[in-house]
Amino acid sequence: MSRVGKNPVPVPQGVDVKVDGAKITVKGPKGVLTRELPSQIQVTVEGDQIVCRRADESRQARSLHGLVRALVSNxxxxxxxGFTKVLEIHGVGYRAEVNKNVLNLTLGYSHPINYELPEGIQATVDKQNVIRLEGTDREVLGQTAANIRALRPVEPYKGKGVRYADEQVRRKAGKAGKK
Known part of the structure; x- marks a missing residue:
């Protein structure tokens, strides 16, 4: 039995869950999320909990059990x-600003980068070098943060680039001079 999959998902006050066959809709104060679920897993609402059960003991059903429970919990x-990701920009002249749903980045290239945020993701910028991304869908939020980080990944010699706030950067020593 899946250790993650067997745990029920508690439903807090103010959250409404509807299961319609293989489709689950979760509505709350921050928004509405809908997802198609695989047919090998049955999701039911029992009181104030969501329970995920396998239809059979096939290999695929066993592998999807914990995944579906984690997706429903998210x-x-x-x-x-809601979920939050924080990105930091390090480097001389590197900065960011937000105009509506477009993130304007200056990352040391010969041109500014205008990154359009996906629907459901909001960004705020503190002190021109800290980007806070917020959203309800954890997958979209994580992919957006990864796409922004990929515009200028951190280089190991001076530590310049875009990084996650909790990321540890391993620094390398530069070339040793001739004696």
């Missing part, structure tokens, strides 16, 4: 509390 947390 949906419930997303519409009730």
């Amino acid at each position: 949906m419930v947390v997303g519409v009730s509390q």
Whole structure:
């Protein structure tokens, strides 16, 4: 039995869950999320909990059990509390600003980069070098943060680039001079 999959997902106050066959819709104060679920897993709402059960003991059903439970849990947390990712920009002249749903980045290239944020993701910039991304869908938020980081990944010699706030950068020593 999946250790993750057997745990029920608690549904907090103010969150409404509807299961329609293989489709689950979670509605909360932060928004609405919908997802198609695989047919090998049955999701039911029992009181104030969501329970995921396998239809059979096939290899694919066993592998999807914990995944579906985690996805449903992320949906419930997303519409009730939301998710946040924080990115930091390090480098002389590197900065960011937000105009509506476009993130304008200056990352040392010969041109500014205008990154259009996907629907459901909001960005705020503190002190021109800290980007805070917020959203209800954890997958879209993580992919957006990864795409922004990929515009200028951190280089190991001076530490310049875009990094996650909790990321540890391994620095390398530069060339040793001739004696």
